[in-house]
Structures are given as C-alpha cells and as structure tokens.
Amino acid sequence: MVDRSASPAPNPLPRAARTIERPPHWRASETGSHIFWTSLYAAGLPTLAGLAFFGWAGLWVLALSVGSVAATEWLFVGLARRPSHARHGGHQHTLLLGLLLGLTLPATVNWQVVVLAGVVTVVVGKGLLGGLGHYLWHPALIGRFVVQVLFYDQLSPDKGWLLLDRHHLFFGNLHNAAVASTYSSWAVADAAPGASAFSQGYPLAPIAEMAHGSGQWIHHAVAQTGQSMHSSAGEVLFRLTWDRLPALGDMIIGAVPGNIGATCAVALVVGGMLLMYHGHVRWQLVGPFLLAAALAAAICPLRIAGPTDHLSWQWLPGFVFYNRMPVGPVYVAFHMVSGELLLGCFFFAGDMVSRPITKSGQVIFGAGCGALAIVLRLYLFMPGGAYIAILLMNTLTPVIDRITQPRAFGH
Amino acid sequence: MKALKALFNGGLYLPSEKSQTLNAPVQTAADCPWLFVPMLQHAGTAAEAIVGPGQAVLAGQKIGQPADGDSAAVHSPVSGTVRAVEEIRLPDGTRAAAAVIENDCEHRPADGINVPCEPAEVTVTNFTERFADWGLVQMQANGMPLHRRLQIAREHNVRTVVVNAMESEPYLTADHRLTVEQTLLVALGLTHICRLVGAEAGIVAVDQRRPDEAALLDKLLADHAEEHGLMLEAAMVDNRYPQGHELMLLKTLFDEEVEVRLSDGAGELASDRAGVCVLAVGTVAAAADAMLFNRPLTHRVVTVSGEAVGAPGNFLVPVGMRFSDVLDCCDVSPTIDRLIVGGPMTGIAQADDQSVFTKQTAGLVLFSAAMVHQPGPCIRCGWCVEDCPVQINPALLAGLAESGRWHRGFAHHAETCIECNICSYVCPSRLPLLEHIRKLKRAMARDQQARAGERGPA
Ligand code: SF4
Ligand code: SF4
Numbered sequence A: 001m002v003d004r005s006a007s008p009a010p011n012p013l014p015r016a017a018r019t020i021e022r023p024p025h026w027r028a029s030e031t032g033s034h035i036f037w038t039s040l041y042a043a044g045l046p047t048l049a050g051l052a053f054f055g056w057a058g059l060w061v062l063a064l065s066v067g068s069v070a071a072t073e074w075l076f077v078g079l080a081r082r083p084s085h086a087r088h089g090g091h092q093h094t095l096l097l098g099l100l101l102g103l104t105l106p107a108t109v110n111w112q113v114v115v116l117a118g119v120v121t122v123v124v125g126k127g128l129l130g131g132l133g134h135y136l137w138h139p140a141l142i143g144r145f146v147v148q149v150l151f152y153d154q155l156s157p158d159k160g161w162l163l164l165d166r167h168h169l170f171f172g173n174l175h176n177a178a179v180a181s182t183y184s185s186w187a188v189a190d191a192a193p194g195a196s197a198f199s200q201g202y203p204l205a206p207i208a209e210m211a212h213g214s215g216q217w218i219h220h221a222v223a224q225t226g227q228s229m230h231s232s233a234g235e236v237l238f239r240l241t242w243d244r245l246p247a248l249g250d251m252i253i254g255a256v257p258g259n260i261g262a263t264c265a266v267a268l269v270v271g272g273m274l275l276m277y278h279g280h281v282r283w284q285l286v287g288p289f290l291l292a293a294a295l296a297a298a299i300c301p302l303r304i305a306g307p308t309d310h311l312s313w314q315w316l317p318g319f320v321f322y323n324r325m326p327v328g329p330v331y332v333a334f335h336m337v338s339g340e341l342l343l344g345c346f347f348f349a350g351d352m353v354s355r356p357i358t359k360s361g362q363v364i365f366g367a368g369c370g371a372l373a374i375v376l377r378l379y380l381f382m383p384g385g386a387y388i389a390i391l392l393m394n395t396l397t398p399v400i401d402r403i404t405q406p407r408a409f410g411h
Numbered sequence B: 001m002k003a004l005k006a007l008f009n010g011g012l013y014l015p016s017e018k019s020q021t022l023n024a025p026v027q028t029a030a031d032c033p034w035l036f037v038p039m040l041q042h043a044g045t046a047a048e049a050i051v052g053p054g055q056a057v058l059a060g061q062k063i064g065q066p067a068d069g070d071s072a073a074v075h076s077p078v079s080g081t082v083r084a085v086e087e088i089r090l091p092d093g094t095r096a097a098a099a100v101i102e103n104d105c106e107h108r109p110a111d112g113i114n115v116p117c118e119p120a121e122v123t124v125t126n127f128t129e130r131f132a133d134w135g136l137v138q139m140q141a142n143g144m145p146l147h148r149r150l151q152i153a154r155e156h157n158v159r160t161v162v163v164n165a166m167e168s169e170p171y172l173t174a175d176h177r178l179t180v181e182q183t184l185l186v187a188l189g190l191t192h193i194c195r196l197v198g199a200e201a202g203i204v205a206v207d208q209r210r211p212d213e214a215a216l217l218d219k220l221l222a223d224h225a226e227e228h229g230l231m232l233e234a235a236m237v238d239n240r241y242p243q244g245h246e247l248m249l250l251k252t253l254f255d256e257e258v259e260v261r262l263s264d265g266a267g268e269l270a271s272d273r274a275g276v277c278v279l280a281v282g283t284v285a286a287a288a289d290a291m292l293f294n295r296p297l298t299h300r301v302v303t304v305s306g307e308a309v310g311a312p313g314n315f316l317v318p319v320g321m322r323f324s325d326v327l328d329c330c331d332v333s334p335t336i337d338r339l340i341v342g343g344p345m346t347g348i349a350q351a352d353d354q355s356v357f358t359k360q361t362a363g364l365v366l367f368s369a370a371m372v373h374q375p376g377p378c379i380r381c382g383w384c385v386e387d388c389p390v391q392i393n394p395a396l397l398a399g400l401a402e403s404g405r406w407h408r409g410f411a412h413h414a415e416t417c418i419e420c421n422i423c424s425y426v427c428p429s430r431l432p433l434l435e436h437i438r439k440l441k442r443a444m445a446r447d448q449q450a451r452a453g454e455r456g457p458a
Helices: A032-080 A090-103 A111-128 A139-150 A205-212 A216-225 A233-244 A248-253 A265-277 A283-299 A327-337 A339-349 A359-379 A385-403 B127-134 B146-155 B174-181 B183-197 B211-228 B246-254 B270-274 B281-293 B323-327 B383-387 B394-402 B422-426 B433-455
Strands: A161-164 A197-200 A302-305 A311-314 B002-004 B034-038 B062-065 B080-089 B095-103 B160-165 B201-207 B231-237 B276-280 B299-305 B313-318 B338-341 B348-350 B363-367
Touching: A032 A090, A032 A111, A032 A161, A032 A265, A032 A339, A090 A111, A090 A139, A090 A339, A111 A139, A139 A385, A205 A233, A205 A302, A205 A327, A205 A359, A216 A233, A233 A302, A233 A327, A248 A265, A248 A327, A265 A283, A265 A339, A283 A327, A283 A339, A283 A359, A327 A339, A339 A359, A339 A385, A359 A385, B034 B080, B127 B146, B127 B281, B146 B183, B146 B270, B146 B276, B160 B174, B160 B183, B160 B246, B160 B281, B174 B183, B174 B201, B174 B211, B174 B281, B174 B299, B183 B201, B183 B211, B183 B231, B183 B281, B201 B211, B201 B246, B211 B231, B231 B246, B246 B270, B246 B276, B270 B276, B276 B281, B281 B299, B299 B323, B323 B363, B383 B394, B383 B422, B394 B433, B422 B433
Parallel strands: B002 B231, B160 B201, B160 B276, B201 B231, B299 B363
Antiparallel strands: A161 A197, A302 A311, B034 B095, B080 B095, B299 B313, B338 B348, B338 B363
16 A cells, blocks of 8 residues: 555545555466366266176275275375365366276276275375475385285286176176187177176286297197198187287277276277367377387287297288288287277377476486386286376376476577 | 468467457547656666656657656646646556646647657657657667667667567557558658668567558558658458567568577567567557657557456547546446456456556456456476477576576576466466466576676776
C-alpha cells in the first residue's frame, strides 16, 4: 500500500487483488495428478483384458497389489512424514504403482508374494530411493524383481500356467483347470468337461529353449525330417512358430497364459497410444524401443541342431524363409506382440521419473531397453526380461542425461 | 512480403485471448483529476524533478531533467498545477519520486509542442540530446533510454533494424492497434532510426495472423524505401511464443544465433552483436511522433483486458495516470484475484490498482477466478526442456539453484535464459522454475564480479 497520508491527492478506496504471485499468472492445464490419472485409465485397458482371461483370480491379485501398495504408502507417509508424496498426484501415483505391479504378476501367485512385492515397491523402490520424482529405478519393477528372486518357483516358466476358456471369461474359476488334449487355438478350443480353464506351458518358453539349445523338440525336429540329419534353420523355426508357440492371433488378443496385464497386445498398444496422444510418452522413446527390439530379435542367434546333433549358432533368424514361408519374420512378430515387452515399453520405460529427461536421451534409453529386453529374454531364462532390461537402463539414466543435454541457443 | 515459419526450437502456441480487444479502436482515456508522473520510467538513472509544489505546468512541458547519459527527460502529459513531489510505488515494485499534478483538464500545450518539424534536423551528432530531451525510452523490454539503445546499436554497426510488432503475450493488443492506426508513423520512425544508426535495412515483424496489417505496412514501407535508399519490408512471422523476443526474431528472420552473456539480462541487446537491433513498435512510433511533431513521450496505448473486465478495450493513457482511473470505466468485476501489469506470462502482479501507468506499461490484465499453484516435486516430465526456446534444462538449473550449486550454472548455460516463463507455464508440478533460474543468474553474476575484482588490482 502506498502511504499517501501526506499527499494532497485524494486517496480513493483501492480495488485489492487477492493473489500476488510471481509470473506466470496462468498455467498449462496439465498437472501431476492429471498425468497419473491418464496413466491409470490407459492401464485400465490391459487390466480389463487381464480380468477377462484370468477372472476372479486376476482381480484378487490386482486388488491385493493395489491394497498393499496403498496401505504401505499410507503407513510410510505417516511414519516418515513426507507430505510431498501425497501432494501433486501422489495418491494417483500410489494407485498407479499398485496397479502396474499387479499387472506384472501372474494371477496364480500366493497372496504373500503380492503383499511382499507391494511393500518392497513402496518402502524400497519409492520411499528409500528418494520418493516421487527422485527414484532411479521404477519402484514397481523393484518390487517385482525382489519377489522374482525370492519366490522363483511362483513366477517360473516351469510351473503350470492357467488361462480361462472362452465360455468362462471374467467369471470362471481359474484354478479349475485341466490340460487340453487337443489345442490349436484358444478361439476354437474348449476346456475339458467340468473345467473352466486350460493349463499350459509358458508361451514364450520354446523360444528360450531354442536359444539355450535345451528343448528336446529341437532334436526331434531333426529326427523327423530324416534327411541326412541336416536340419535347416528354416525347418526348425517353422516347427517353433507353427507347432511350439501359441497361435499368433492368440498372442495378439491376449488369450495366452502369462502375467495379468502382459498378455493382450491390442489393449497394451491402444493404452500406449493414449499415453502418446496425451504427450506423456514420446515416440522418441517408444519408436527406438520397438525398433531395437525387432532388430535384436531378428539378429540374435538361436541354436540349431546340425549333423550328429551338434548344435550350432544360427545368426539372423529374423531373415530366414522356409519353403517361401516367412518363418523368420513371424518369429520376430512373436517377440513383438508379447505383452511383457509392450507393457514394459509403454508403462514402465515410459515412466517419466525414471527415464531420461531429454528426447535424445530417450532415444538412447528406449533403444537400450528394447535390445536388452530381447537379449535377456533369449539368453537369461527368466520370464520378465523386459522388466529387468528396464531396471538396468534406469541405472544408466543419470549418465544418459548428462551426455544428452540439449545444445543451448548460440552454442 | 515474407511469411516466415518459427525457426527456433521449443516454444508454444499459447491461447491468444486477444479477440475481445483486437478490433477495438484506441480510445482516449477520460481525463483524470490527478496524475502522479514518476521521474523514473526507464532503466538507468531517474530524472531530476525541475518543478515544485504550486507550479503551473502545460501539456508537454518538461518536468524532469535527464540526470546523466543513462537518463531521459519526463514531461507533464496534461496542463495543471504541481501539488507535490512525493515518492510513489511503481508497478514493478520499485519506488521513485513522482510529480503529483492536479489536472485542469484544459490541455493547454506548451510552446513549440505539436508543430510539424523537419525530422532531418535530428542527426547522428545530435540525436543523443534530442531523444533524451523528448523522454524517448524503450517502451518494452528493459526500458533503456532510446538514445542509449541506439548508441549501442551504432557501436555494433548493426545492419538491420527490426521493429517488433509481434506482441506475443496473450491478451495484449495495444501494439497491434497502434500499428494499424498509426502505420505511417511506424514506417517513418523506422526510416529515420535506420538513418540514425546507419543500418541499410529495416524489417517490421508482424504476427502472421494479421495479414492486413502486414500488407498495409509493406505498402507504406515500399513507398519510403526508395526515397531513403533503404531496404524496408514487413515480414509475417509465425506466432509461436516467445517469437516476440529479439533473439527468436533474430533466429526466425535471419537464421542466426548469438551467444547470450550474463550481462545481457534476459537476452536483450544480444542480437546487436549479430548486427540486428530490435525495437518495439511503440518505441518507433513515439520516436517518429517526436521527430515529426516535436511531441515528447507523454502518452501510450495500453490494453485493459482479462476475464474480470466487463468492458475491455485499448486506451491512450497519459503516463502517471492511476490504474484505478482507467478501471473505473471498464466495468471491472468486484472481486479481483489478480491484477497484472503486462501479460499473464511475464507481467507483474499488483496488490491493488493504485500504481500508475509508465512508459513501459503495455496493459492491465485482470482475472477474477482464483488459481492455486502449489508447487510439488519435479516428476521429470521433460516438458520444460522440450519447450524451452533456448534449449537449456530448466529442471536441472532449478535444482542447481535450490542446492546452491550456482557455479555449475555456467556449464549449463543458465545465462542463455530469455526469461520467457514457458518452463514455469508448462510445469505440471507448478514449480517456479524461472524464479530459480533468475536466482541462479544473480549468483553467477555476483561470482563473475568477484572474480573480475580479484583480477583487477593484480
Ligand atoms: S529457462 Fe528461461 S528461456 Fe527457457 S523456458 Fe524457462 S524462462 Fe524461457
Ligand atoms: S516441467 Fe516441471 S515437472 Fe516437468 S521436468 Fe520440468 S521441472 Fe520437472
């Protein structure tokens, strides 16, 4: 207020403004909570697909996961007194972490595993590593990684993997499962009488078997052809893609066993597009991620049985043709539509806090994640190669940030 | 006439919000009974008041004498009586002496004012005194006295003078109205300023959404170009904010960049080093007015707009008029959340409407709806980096400022910041990023001074 008590000029009653703030005096509409809400509703699509294929069991795991994350967060915030966790979308971020964590777990895990993963996610992944905006690794992936190491059998590819049949979507009992005697594709198969679900092998297991040279069927493939004990790469890949892997269509719609949110390629891609449409995930990350993954899949060698059962490395499997059938490209397609890769790409690699901040950094980061995801999937047999790849690349984020500062005007 | 795409990286198309006042002709503000004419309406030294209480003044009479080379004169916009010289608060928060004038509403002009004169009388040798005497100052940006500004341009041998009619802040339309209604004045002002600084070309940068304005200007400029042997033209420029900043104009018009120094403040004056001098359209028109009609700078066009204003418009106001006197005729809503001098991106919020218009006030924007901007933690969305027009990393710089590691600001080119405020605008965590960067720049400047001091005596 101006003191004009001594002034000769009359001093009218001023109009006072309520807010005196530094500029800018208006802001773009998007806030932290908008960003996390958008991620939540984008993640709703794979969630829906997961509920369809895994029913009540899936819902139970998701609810446990969200519940344990939210409860731990509440306790942690209460104990550690970190109000910044709660402000600016902190609540939505908590829900999102819980949901994403649940989506990376199979519907058949024990409740203890889910709760432990939730607690680790919040306490270690988010809380101890700096909280919202500061954590280096994606908290949900930390939670998942820890339970994967501690409870390997629960998430291992060797156990039976379950999937509801087409007559029992959403409401079927996943545990009432039987191995189907004949099964060509989910869309035409029926569960055994009295059962509501199929029990199957882990869908991508044959690919890893081939990379390790461990599957018996590789040798059988050779024996069946009988010709001079020479199996061509094309033949083996043909066996792989046509006989051993699920139907490609099943993979795309998500009708394969797996982690709750990581089976339905369509839902993940549509959800990812939503995130990209809102500008929360940039194509500079998604493009290199998928491209690098496809390239890695096309290049990284598989083991092919040669004469006298000797296994040799077959490089460039993605370019192999067999009787003019594009078995190589189809093999790459299997890699690309696997939900874990897509979930990792859009929802975990795309997480703002743990990816590099500049677009050029995101190109490097995305490409690194994509290529590593395929390499880990092939040679380190543990499901969830993409998740581990993203954790590894998260570690490099500060370095990438440092080397990709934009060029300042005039410099 | 060229139509140019914005060549700089980053930037944003902001909501323009100009439609309410874009086509509203400039009205002369109603006479107000009291004026408080500040002696400091420019960057530099305040003028010395040469009138005292009880003294009668005429419109256009000089009431403040330039104190030194960094100062400009101040004139009374009206005729009346000086009642006091007292300290008042200026819109930017500083305090300065002001002559309190009781307006007699008779508008009696001082001798020799408002008479046609020969602009050629202002020459390279005498423009410094003449311009300072007319009180000509930059009516935007840093508000440096115009003669100082042109001296700097001469020192750098600028080849082109650019008149900035972009007005990239939302809501403001004063420059647009001025250009449309006083086109000839703008063209003549540019011609003479080119002559004074020795430039061979002049360009008026117009928002590409106003082709009529650009066409009119282009025609008038073409008429004067031959006569003075200059290359004059209008250019329609993309309206991506902050295209109106001189460095962005330099980039878009000439595809040139120049390193910004800490001493450039918000990047002003940096373009001179690339041979381009950028002046606001209001400044150029005021200079023409002075040279052609011997009118000192006493009035300016302002926009009053914003969602709290029922009757927005463009007004010709005398400097020293209180905001309240204009707002009284604008049907302002009874509750005001923000009263902003300038636009919403960089303008300064006022506590009340008791401050006065100065030569730099481009307009008043009033909002009634409350907006709460509570900052949260940076979530590394990267939008501030993507949208920063000079491609620095505001999130990182803000972090440096907060943790006091200002010495690292040099490596990350904090001095390049042109203070456009886009970073704070887009930040979803509502962080006051520009505030932090300003703090960083101040610390860096102190450091530079200290080091220069160490080196000096040695
Ligand atoms: S850092 Fe400076 S130049 Fe960049 S967006 Fe922020 S205010 Fe504008
Ligand atoms: S815009 Fe705000 S939240 Fe996003 S990176 Fe910049 S400072 Fe962080």
